[in-house]
Each structure stands twice: as C-alpha cells, then as structure tokens.
Amino acid sequence: MKNIYDLLVSEEKLHERFKLLTETGFFEPAKNIIENICNLFEDKDGNFIKDFQSTGFDARLWEIYLFIFLHENNFEQIDDVNRPDFHVQKNGYDFFIEASLSSEKEVERYSREFIREAVEKKDLKIQKELIDYYSIRMGSVLYSKLNKRYWELDWVKDKPLVFAVTPSHNYISKFIPDAKIMEYLYGVKITSDEIDGLLLNAKNVVVEEHIHEGKIIPSNFFSQPDTENVSAVIFSNNCDLHKFNRMGFEHNLSNRNLIIIRSGYEYDDSKPNTKAKDFTYQVKKGEVTENWAESLTIYHNPNAKIKLDTTIFENVKQIWVNEKGEFDGIMNKKFIFHSITGGSEI
Numbered sequence: 001m002k003n004i005y006d007l008l009v010s011e012e013k014l015h016e017r018f019k020l021l022t023e024t025g026f027f028e029p030a031k032n033i034i035e036n037i038c039n040l041f042e043d044k045d046g047n048f049i050k051d052f053q054s055t056g057f058d059a060r061l062w063e064i065y066l067f068i069f070l071h072e073n074n075f076e077q078i079d080d081v082n083r084p085d086f087h088v089q090k091n092g093y094d095f096f097i098e099a100s101l102s103s104e105k106e107v108e109r110y111s112r113e114f115i116r117e118a119v120e121k122k123d124l125k126i127q128k129e130l131i132d133y134y135s136i137r138m139g140s141v142l143y144s145k146l147n148k149r150y151w152e153l154d155w156v157k158d159k160p161l162v163f164a165v166t167p168s169h170n171y172i173s174k175f176i177p178d179a180k181i182m183e184y185l186y187g188v189k190i191t192s193d194e195i196d197g198l199l200l201n202a203k204n205v206v207v208e209e210h211i212h213e214g215k216i217i218p219s220n221f222f223s224q225p226d227t228e229n230v231s232a233v234i235f236s237n238n239c240d241l242h243k244f245n246r247m248g249f250e251h252n253l254s255n256r257n258l259i260i261i262r263s264g265y266e267y268d269d270s271k272p273n274t275k276a277k278d279f280t281y282q283v284k285k286g287e288v289t290e291n292w293a294e295s296l297t298i299y300h301n302p303n304a305k306i307k308l309d310t311t312i313f314e315n316v317k318q319i320w321v322n323e324k325g326e327f328d329g330i331m332n333k334k335f336i337f338h339s340i341t342g343g344s345e346i
Contacts, residue, residue, distance in 0.1 A: 001038045001039065001041060001042060001043045001048060001049070002038075002039055003049075004034070004035060004038045004049050004052060005022055005031070005035070006049075007053065008049055008050045008053060009050060009053050009054045013053075013054045013055075014053055014054060015053065015054055015055065015057035017057050017058070017241060018052065018053050018054070018057050020241065021034070021241060025256055025345050026245070026256075026258060026343065026344065026345050027241055027245050028248075028253075028254040028256050029244070029245050029246075029247075029248025029249040029251075029253045029254040029256075029258070030241050030242075030244035030245035030248050031248075032248055032253040032254060033244055033247055033248035033251065033253050034061075034064060034244055034248075036253070037064050037067060037068045038064065040067070040071065041067055041077065041079075042079050044079060044082050045082055048060060048063075058101060058103060058104075058168045059099075059100070059101055059103065061239065061240075061241075061244075062099055062101050062164075062166050062168075062239050063085060063099050065166075065236070065239040065243070065244075065292065066085075066086065066097065066099055066164055066234075067086075068292055069292040069293060069296065070086065070088055070097075072291065072292045072293065073090075073293070073313055073314055073316070074090060074314075075088040075089065075090045076088065076089045076090065078094070080155075081153075081155050083098070083150065083153070084096045084097060084098035084150050084156070084161070085097060085098055085099045085164075086098075086099070087155075090312055091312075093309055093312055094159060095159050095160035095161070095162060095231070095308060096150065096156050096159055096160070096161050096162065097162045097163075097164050097234065098145055098148070098150055098161070098162070098163055098164065099163075099164045099165075100141050100142075100144070100145050100163070100164070100165055101141065101165060101166045101167065101168045102137040102138055102140070102141050102165075102166075102167050102168055102169040102173065103168055103169060104168065104169055104170065105169070108169075108170060110130060110133065110170045110171075110172070111170070111171075112170075112171040115130065115170065115171050115172045116171075118130075119172075129212065130170075130172055130176075131176065131180060132210060132211060132212040133169075133212045134167065134169075134173060134176050134180055135180060135183070135184050135210040135212075135217075135219075136210055136212045136215055136217060137167070137169045137173075138165060138167060138180075138181055138184060139184055139210060139217045139221065140217070141165050142163060142165060142221055142233070143217075143221075143224075145163050146224075146226055146227065146230070149226070149229075151229035151230075158306065159306065160231035160232070160304075160306050160307070160308045160309075161229060161230055161231055161306075162230070162231055162232045162233065162234055162298075162308060163230055163232075163233050163234070164233070164234035164235075165181075165233060165234070165235055166235065166236055166237065166239050167237055168239075173237070174237045174238070174240060174338065175237075175338045175340070176237065176338070177237070177265075177337045177338055178235055178237060178295075178297050178337070181233075181235050181299075182297075182299060182319065183207055183219070184207075184210065184219055184220075184221055185220075185221045185222055185233060185299050186220060186221075186222060186299075186302075186321075186327075187206060187207050187208065187219040187220025187221075187222075187223065188204045188205065188206060188207060188220075188327075189204070189205045189206075189207050190202055190203070190204055190205075190327075191203050191205055192273075194275065197274060197275060198271075198273045198274055198275070199273050199274070199275050200273060204327075207219040207220070208220075221233075222301045222302060222303055222304075223303060227301065227303065228301070228303050228304055228305050229304075229305060230301055230304065231300070231301055231304045231306055231307060231308040232298050232299060232300045232301055232304070232308040233298075233299045233301070234296065234297070234298050234299075235296070235297050235298075235299065236295050236296040236297070237295060237338055238294070238295030238296070238336060238338070238339070242262075242341035245260065245341070246260060246262065246283045246290055246341065247290060247292070249283055249285055250283060250284070250285065250286070250287060250288045250289065250290060251286075251288065252285055252286050254285075256345055257345065257346040258285075258343060258344070258345050258346065259282070259343045259344055259345075259346060260282065260283035260341060260342075260343040261280065261281075261282055261283070261341070261342050261343050262279075262280070262281055262282075262283060262339050262340070262341045263278070263279065263280040263339060263340055263341075264278070264279060264336055264337065264338050264339025264340060265277065265278055265279070265336070265337045265338060265339075266278075266279050266334075266335060266336050266337065267331065267332070267333065267334075267335040267336075267337070269331075269333050276337055283341075283343075291315075291334070293313075293315055293316050293332065294332065294334050294335060294336050295335065295336045295337070295338075296316060296317065297316075297317045297318070297319060298313065298316060298317070298318045298319070299318075299319050299320075300318065300319065300320035300321075302320065302321035310330070315332055315334075316330070316332060317329070317330060317331055317332040317335055318330045
C-alpha cells in the first residue's frame with residue numbers, strides 16, 4: 001500500500017491529526033515509519049487510505065499498529081478474507097482478530113480543555129465521571145463488535161476469534177491504565193493496601209455494573225451472552241502519533257534534530273508486589289529502547305469455547321484465570337502503564 005500521503009480527500013475533510021502528521025516537522029519520524037509499515041500490507045477493502053486521511057484516521061492508525069505488532073511477533077498475515085481485519089498464522093496455528101476503538105464524538109463534553117481544567121482543580125467528581133465514561137465507551141465498542149457475530153462466518157468457525165481494542169474517545173483515555181479494562185472484562189476490581197511502597201493484602205471486589213449519566217451496562221463482559229465465542233481481548237493504551245514518532249526516531253527515520261522526552265509509569269520488577277515506578281528519558285536517534293508490545297495486554301476469556309494459545313506470543317503481557325479460579329498470567333518486564341511525550345524541533 002504505497003502513496004498513502006497522496007491526497008484522496010479535499011483539504012477541508014482532512015483529519016486534524018493527519019495534517020499534524022504530514023505538515024509538522026516534529027512528526028517526520030512518525031510519517032516515515034508509518035509509510036514504511038503501510039508498504040508491507042494490502043488495502044483489503046479499498047478504503048484504507050481515504051479513511052486514514054479523514055474520519056477514520058485513529059481507527060486506521062490502530063490497524064497499522066496491530067499489523068506491525070503482529071509482524072514483530074513473527075506472525076504471517078494472510079490476505080484471504082475481507083473480515084475480520086486480520087487472519088494470522090504462526091507455526092501452523094491460525095486465528096482471527098477484529099480491531100476497533102472508542103472514537104471521538106463530534107460533540108464531546110469531555111474536551112481536552114475541560115479535562116485539563118478538572119485535573120488542575122483536582123476535581124475528584126469529574127475524574128470519577130471520566131473513569132465511568134471510559135468503562136461505558138469501551139464496553140460499547142466490544143458489545144457492538146459482538147453483534148457482528150463473526151464466529152458464524154464459515155472461515156472463522158472452529159478458529160479462535162480475538163477482539164483488539166484501544167481507547168481514543170478523549171484526551172485522558174490513553175492515560176487510564178489497563179486495570180480499568182480488566183475490571184470491565186472480568187467484573188472484578190482488585191484492591192490492595194500500600195505499605196512501605198508495596199501493594200499488599202490484595203482483594204477481589206465484584207463489580208456488577210458500570211453507570212454514567214443514567215446509562216448502565218453490565219460488567220464482566222466475558223460472562224455475557226455470546227461472549228463464549230470470543231477467545232480473548234487484546235488491549236493497548238499506547239497507540240498514537242507519539243508512539244510512532246518515538247519508534248521512527250529511534251530507528252533513524254528522520255534527519256531532523258528533535259528533542260523528544262517521554263515520562264510515565266512502568267512496571268517495577270525489583271521485588272514482588274511493588275507499585276509502579278515513574279520514569280523519564282530522552283528518546284535518542286539510533287538507540288532502540290522501545291518495542292511495539294510494551295503496553296499491550298492479552299486478556300484470555302475463561303469461558304471461551306475455543307481458547308487462544310498462551311504460548312503463541314512472545315514478550316507480551318497476558319492475563320488469564322487458572323484452574324483454581326485465580327488470576328494468573330505473564331508479565332512483560334518492560335511494561336509501560338501509561339506515558340506522555342513532549343519535545344520540539346531544534
């Protein structure tokens with residue numbers, strides 16, 4: 001898929017982030033790495049470039065991210081069907097992935113300015129509202145995909161089906177850690193006491209529903225009707241232009257002199273039960289420290305008719321419920337809960 005920056009839509013229909021990507025020197029590394037990735041795969045539905053330039057920018061960026069993540073994990077991507085989005089194979093094992101996200105609304109109460117003001121004022125009521133709204137929006141995305149009933153397609157039958165989701169509905173959504181999507185998927189909130197920097201006395205608290213401004217949805221997605229046909233959910237809150245910009249810069253895909261600073265919270269593997277630690281570093285050209293999987297989690301459905309093989313992915317955080325009914329899984333030692341990136345061109 002070449003020439004993704006040759007305009008197929010009029011100037012007034014261009015997405016603001018597409019314009020940022022193509023017209024701002026600071027994002028040249030992102031522009032170049034996205035073009036390189038798109039050269040590796042086909043436009044199955046014929047609308048990819050048009051969507052990428054306009055109303056579907058975030059959704060198509062999520063698909064580009066998933067493509068390169070799967071490529072990095074040595075999956076062969078088979079272009080034999082037009083849905084779900086990905087048919088992948090590795091070592092003779094194949095499954096399907098359908099991608100979606102919680103997109104921005106034209107009229108959004110929780111604008112960037114509104115959220116920033118609430119954070120500056122430390123308005124706990126609004127912050128709780130934002131988390132409740134997050135659960136509602138992510139739940140709506142998964143429910144809408146469930147209604148497509150992909151498992152009934154002849155080519156999907158008897159194969160694992162995975163939904164891949166990312167939050168993109170407002171400014172704060174990518175800063176909310178993955179614990180909230182886990183809470184919605186399994187209907188369990190994990191609480192603990194912080195003692196001397198450690199998180200101890202963990203308890204599972206059952207969550208039955210999520211409420212926001214009168215709208216109520218049931219929690220525990222994996223226990224809802226028809227979800228037994230979904231093998232797992234892939235989730236990442238680290239798919240935006242800054243992710244591609246950092247990766248492109250580290251891989252020498254720009255001649256510009258840029259200062260890129262990244263800060264956030266990451267997993268601390270120094271001792272059991274320790275809480276997340278903060279970090280700050282400068283992204284350096286030619287010095288690769290980041291990969292595509294570092295903030296991605298695979299949540300396995302305990303009620304799935306067809307399980308997703310937990311060994312097919314490498315260096316990826318995974319969560320499942322073991323035979324004792326307890327949460328279990330694999331923790332990626334290089335796991336970023338969330339981050340923020342800033343910088344400038346010199």
